[in-house]
Amino acid sequence: MKLKTLIEKLKNGQSGVVDFQIKKNPIILSAASLEKAKENDISFLDKNSQSNLKRLIKESEASALLLPADDDFIVENIRQISVDWILLKEPKIAFAETLEFLYPCEREIEGIHKSAV
Secondary structure, eight states, X not given: OBHHHHHHHHHTSSSOEEEEXXXXXXXXXXXXXXXXOOXXXXXXXXXXXXXXXXXXXXXXXXXXXXXXXXXXXXXXXXXXXXXXXXXXXXXXXXXXXXHHHHXXXXXXXXXXXXXXX
């Protein structure tokens, strides 16, 4: 899924998109923690993340980041990074919504299975 498409989906969700920067509009294929993320991964931080994790935004190999709009350190530093990002009121909720988009649940078909006796 292209990041721009993900942003449009998140705008309709509960996470509160505040701002975003799309430089490359990467294809997002999976999600990972900030320290393990690689190309085509999306990751997130929230306001309560430890400061050592916040410093990783400059080094992360993730293709996109979901970040808190109310964290002064992050807001001041995101303009200096090359990765695409989205500022949100609730980045944890955005990450959960993103997981639902990337890994949709298979729905059980109602009724009696043809192999049932």
